Amino acid sequence: MLSFLRHGAACTLVLAASLPAVPALAQSAEEEAALRSAAESGRDASIKRIQDWIALPSIAAEDLNMQEGVEYMATLAREAGFDEVEIVPTSGHPGVFATMDNGADRTLAVYFMYDVKQFDPAEWSSPPLEGAIVEKEGFGRAIMGRGAVNQKGPEATFLAALHAFKEAGITPPVNLVLIAEGEEEIGSPNFGDMTAVPHIQTALKEAEGIFIPASWQDRSGAVDVNLGSKGVVELELISDGANWGPGPKTDIHSSLKAAVESPAWRLVHALETLVEDGGNTPAIEGWYENVRPLTEHEKDLIREGAALVDPEEQKETLGITRWIDDLPYDEAMIRLAQEPTVNIEGLVSGYTGPGGKTILPGRAVAKIDLRLVPNQTREEAERKMRAHLDANGFEDIEIEVSGGYDPTETAEDSLMIRAEMATYERLGIPYALNPRLAGSWPGAMFTDPPLSLPAGHFGIGHGSGAHAPDEYYVVESTNPNVAGLVDATMGYAHLLYAVAEAE
């Protein structure tokens, strides 16, 4: 469910010259050398760990291997050195909570998902549960399998860093808290059950921040440092003659239109009230009430990033000839980050095959996603959508919400973000400071009260194909800009030092 927009258009690549970074990391050269040596000698075991995990797919939507998956997750945590590991029941599928007390001053939290997206083996060039090693041109040798990059590969690489600490006999410089769920791919509907458990909530609140391991270096080696993302609500608007006074309850012959009302026309009218400006601006009552405009600093960050991108290439990639209102590229990128949207994902009514069929459909559905910006909330959006439809006389139009998240923000000067930036700088990784992803991820579950934790993504290395066939995760890089498994492992080790030593 990490419906996470990561492409050049949303990626603002900036030099971090003006930003407050932590000082150079203070672990000794000997420690670093010992950790690297341990990471190298543990490399084959790490690859096998990823492959074994891929061989056990847990899919919440299909109730597949959920108990086996959560137990496996707990075992992985124990083996990596977590000293307290518990399986936590929820109203849905259970999760894992684990802690590693290293006697440090600071604590870092990490978020895992042990579930994966569904897959159809027929669509894969290599069996999706086999985790075979394949060549990926321009990147190197990669594990191919369901969950390779989303998120077992990156997560297991973080665990590999902990194994390296153990192997090298070095105590990690921060305490660790791990929270892992098995329902990320169905929208984390019961994750709140876990974070509401008092001792879990207490432990998480002690952390400086929380991150999900990720491996999204592009060919140039660049990564994003995300400071937040839009929220999203996915819903269906349903106009059904069975609910509406006039009917009809089913499809009837189209010639009757002259005497019978049409639920499909009703849906069109209802949709038309939701937007203005050609569909580009929400017109739902009160929609902008809580919208916080981007600050000038945030806009500057976006403009700086936009200056590094070829706008024509962006338009070509997207198959467009202009941005909304013919905006120049930097202003379009500001609009992308700033504006809430009402988007039509799909329309379905009546006859959808080739040619025509003379029916008056009894039902029409619009699949909608609402992108929300701070400080809108999902609850607010759902409430205002209902109120808007009611106020416009569309009480019969059903709203069926299938999922969503609040928008999320993490302060640029939070220790979590500063530690991420410092790590990338130390490693010479170019990074993009992105004020706000136009896509959405469930970061608000951490950044919202009661946890109110800085939250982000961290990691180097590369993989791709989340939710798609032939998902892969690079373990042996042939691209000098991109980390292989050992370098990615060391990236996590460096992050722990950066968190420990940030001023």
Added chain:
Amino acid sequence: MLSFLRHGAACTLVLAASLPAVPALAQSAEEEAALRSAAESGRDASIKRIQDWIALPSIAAEDLNMQEGVEYMATLAREAGFDEVEIVPTSGHPGVFATMDNGADRTLAVYFMYDVKQFDPAEWSSPPLEGAIVEKEGFGRAIMGRGAVNQKGPEATFLAALHAFKEAGITPPVNLVLIAEGEEEIGSPNFGDMTAVPHIQTALKEAEGIFIPASWQDRSGAVDVNLGSKGVVELELISDGANWGPGPKTDIHSSLKAAVESPAWRLVHALETLVEDGGNTPAIEGWYENVRPLTEHEKDLIREGAALVDPEEQKETLGITRWIDDLPYDEAMIRLAQEPTVNIEGLVSGYTGPGGKTILPGRAVAKIDLRLVPNQTREEAERKMRAHLDANGFEDIEIEVSGGYDPTETAEDSLMIRAEMATYERLGIPYALNPRLAGSWPGAMFTDPPLSLPAGHFGIGHGSGAHAPDEYYVVESTNPNVAGLVDATMGYAHLLYAVAEAE
């Protein structure tokens, strides 16, 4: 393609007391007895004729058995006594033109189709090409097969009447012209090629009128006498980013909506301009320019018919609780006949499966049917739709027309209609005089210039299931109100006398 609305709601059952009918038929009792005797002795041959014809399905859309079918049609005509029979090439599949000169003063034309709708044998309870005899409760024994009622059964029954004349040694009282096409089920795209052939056009213009044999008696034995029908244009309105300036050319990630325009929203806006009054009234410029309001007489006919129907039962059948504008039933039936419509048959865009998918679709399609009333034309409707979209700035919205017919009208006092009514009266068949079907049929190909012929449907007997599995045609009726094969055969014989003897 006879998208012909025939249900109680559109069926106005009236007594014809006030209408000018032809006098009692003048053929002698001896002639009638001889014809009936011949029809009875030819009954088994007639059944076999229908079964053999069903065994040879001609399907224009699949280019299946078209040459075989047209030759079979020509043979059927020859065997029934047509003395000049020719196969007529068209730009598509060929048709048959045949004449029978009986030395009579008047000529009657008959329209046949030799093609049938596609079928899937898996959906049938009896093999669709076998023409097996089955029991149909409430009606009797019936032939089941593709084309049984649409239109091979009724057409072969008309031919059976001509065989009966031959067998009885009686010369039919009118000259006959037969025109048969093989592309009715794909919308008769090349039928005009046939009627444009000079000697065919001349022969048709000499006829008093033209009819298609039909067998639509209901359980009470009632039939319709249709005086016309609405026209129809079926089309798709396509909003495609590949044609529209801004794009996008394909589906892109939905989070981009804040910077990229949406072809789906564009379609919604374009649709919204087409109608007013909740979708119930076309708002296309000039749409009503040529609309002829129903006359008071036509409205009276509809009111008389409406008085005989239970409005609550009609609403229940259609799954509605009220008619447009809360009209009373008779006014709703007048609106049904009077008003042109813009109906949404289907909507298709983006993701149409269960739940949601975060895309901004590159394309959106509305499947539309436009019902036209006299004196609108299909050409006018297509032209005005294009002009309307252009005038509203939707030049990029494509219109893809898949088919259509002009509206059609036949005068109530035409000899063709008077002969139909006289025949039904003589046979004691209750009939419904329907000023205008809300559905559509290609009658305009006859009633429009250059032919300008009265055109209608005639026949007794019963069948059902056109275009559906288990299509059937009753050959041995157990319902005293409904004609079996011999009575239906005699119905056509009576019609010929009624045409010959009308004043």
